[in-house]
Amino acid sequence: MAVPDIGSIDYVKYTNVTRCFQIILKAAETSRTRIAGISRISKVTVSSCVDFLLDKKLICEVGFQESRRGRKPTLITVNPNAGILLGIEADVVCSKYIVTDFAGKLLEEGPIPCEVDDPETFMAQVQKLVFRVCESYPGYEHGLIGVGIALSGYYDERSGLVSYVANRASWNGYPLKANFQKLFPDIPLIVNRLANAGAIGEGFRDASLLDNDSIAFLHCSWGLGVGIYQNRPGKPGLINGSSRFGHTTINYNGRLCSCGNRGCLESYASLRALYRKLFPERPISSHCIDDLTTRFRQKDPTLLAALDEIILYLSIGLSNVVNAYQPRKIYIGGLIQLFLTEENLTQIRRSVEAAVPDVFRQDLQIELPAHGIYSALYGCIGDVRNRILQFVF
Numbered sequence: 238m239a240v241p242d243i244g245s246i247d248y249v250k251y252t253n254v255t256r257c258f259q260i261i262l263k264a265a266e267t268s269r270t271r272i273a274g275i276s277r278i279s280k281v282t283v284s285s286c287v288d289f290l291l292d293k294k295l296i297c298e299v300g301f302q303e304s305r306r307g308r309k310p311t312l313i314t315v316n317p318n319a320g321i322l323l324g325i326e327a328d329v330v331c332s333k334y335i336v337t338d339f340a341g342k343l344l345e346e347g348p349i350p351c352e353v354d355d356p357e358t359f360m361a362q363v364q365k366l367v368f369r370v371c372e373s374y375p376g377y378e379h380g381l382i383g384v385g386i387a388l389s390g391y392y393d394e395r396s397g398l399v400s401y402v403a404n405r406a407s408w409n410g411y412p413l414k415a416n417f418q419k420l421f422p423d424i425p426l427i428v429n430r431l432a433n434a435g436a437i438g439e440g441f442r443d444a445s446l447l448d449n450d451s452i453a454f455l456h457c458s459w460g461l462g463v464g465i466y467q468n469r470p471g472k473p474g475l476i477n478g479s480s481r482f483g484h485t486t487i488n489y490n491g492r493l494c495s496c497g498n499r500g501c502l503e504s505y506a507s508l509r510a511l512y513r514k515l516f517p518e519r520p521i522s523s524h525c526i527d528d529l530t531t532r533f534r535q536k537d538p539t540l541l542a543a544l545d546e547i548i549l550y551l552s553i554g555l556s557n558v559v560n561a562y563q564p565r566k567i568y569i570g571g572l573i574q575l576f577l578t579e580e581n582l583t584q585i586r587r588s589v590e591a592a593v594p595d596v597f598r599q600d601l602q603i604e605l606p607a608h609g610i611y612s613a614l615y616g617c618i619g620d621v622r623n624r625i626l627q628f629v630f
């Protein structure tokens with residue numbers, strides 16, 4: 238069933254159930270009383286919402302909360318057996334996937350063996366993966382309950398079309414949603430940009446975020462993007478702006494970028510920039526990352542010198558993120574993490590401190606994401622789970 242019409246009685250029920258469900262997702266275990274306290278929805282309505290979610294098997298009861306007086310309230314939590322979730326990252330040189338249960342426990346992870354030059358070839362791999370995953374995990378209430386895809390390009394959620402992928406013309410206008418739903422009409426699909434997916438993944442996970450805190454997720458792999466997550470009360474998961482951050486000009490007469498302009502930040506602070514320094518003539522392939530990590534392990538002096546330059550430009554980019562968004566936390570995600578040491582992180586923090594006045598970076602933390610290079614995938618899955626009532630209400 239789709240989302241009910243705004244203004245209908247069912248829509249009121251839908252928003253109340255969604256609010257309760259999102260509170261349960263954020264808490265490890267909680268009670269009806271606590272949900273009523275946080276949501277400011279009456280206890281009677283909360284009980285009816287919880288009964289609805291129990292009936293759908295999306296949540297389960299796990300025992301009783303300690304109480305000094307009266308009846309002990311029953312604790313509820315997300316039902317791990319509600320279904321499995323599949324997250325897919327379509328990156329230029331390194332596509333991968335994860336499978337988790339509904340509580341977010343990792344069941345498997347792996348590479349997707351294809352380059353994403355051609356969307357049809359990529360979709361054929363997705364099709365194979367979905368069929369295999371459905372067969373491998375029987376016994377879950379809703380089976381494969383949802384799929385999330387993170388793209389390095391732009392996707393229009395309203396039309397379901399890929400709007401733009403730099404240097405991948407065959408993707409532009411590709412009907413990703415329609416082609417997926419043709420193959421799997423009963424499996425919900427949500428598509429995000431890589432940086433947004435990373436921001437959602439870290440935002441949902443980070444219990445230390447206060448109301449209105451924002452985090453920035455810098456996705457630095459072959460390209461460079463920024464996703465912003467704001468922890469707004471009542472609107473969890475809100476993304477406030479995402480940009481073509483990698484294509485901000487830092488030198489108008491500089492290196493030619495993949496977008497056709499000159500001097501974009503991405504041409505200086507990305508793995509593409511690193512690869513071009515080391516292998517200027519070699520074509521892009523799925524072996525690029527192996528080429529770079531091999532020379533990194535060998536402590537190749539040319540690679541280390543090029544990496545120093547990339548870290549310098551990355552620090553400039555991060556200072557710009559602070560100036561533009563003033564987040565409380567910045568996560569440096571993407572495959573650049575494979576090349577960053579604790580020493581590099583200290584160097585980046587110092588550069589940002591030197592570039593941005595103290596008043597604009599109070600309590601700022603710059604970290605690597607908890608889920609490492611899988612952050613965008615966890616974000617995809619978290620977003621599908623957070624919005625699952627749009628599909629199963």
Ligand SMILES: [Zn+2]
Binds near residue numbers: 483495497501
């Ligand atoms: Zn550019």
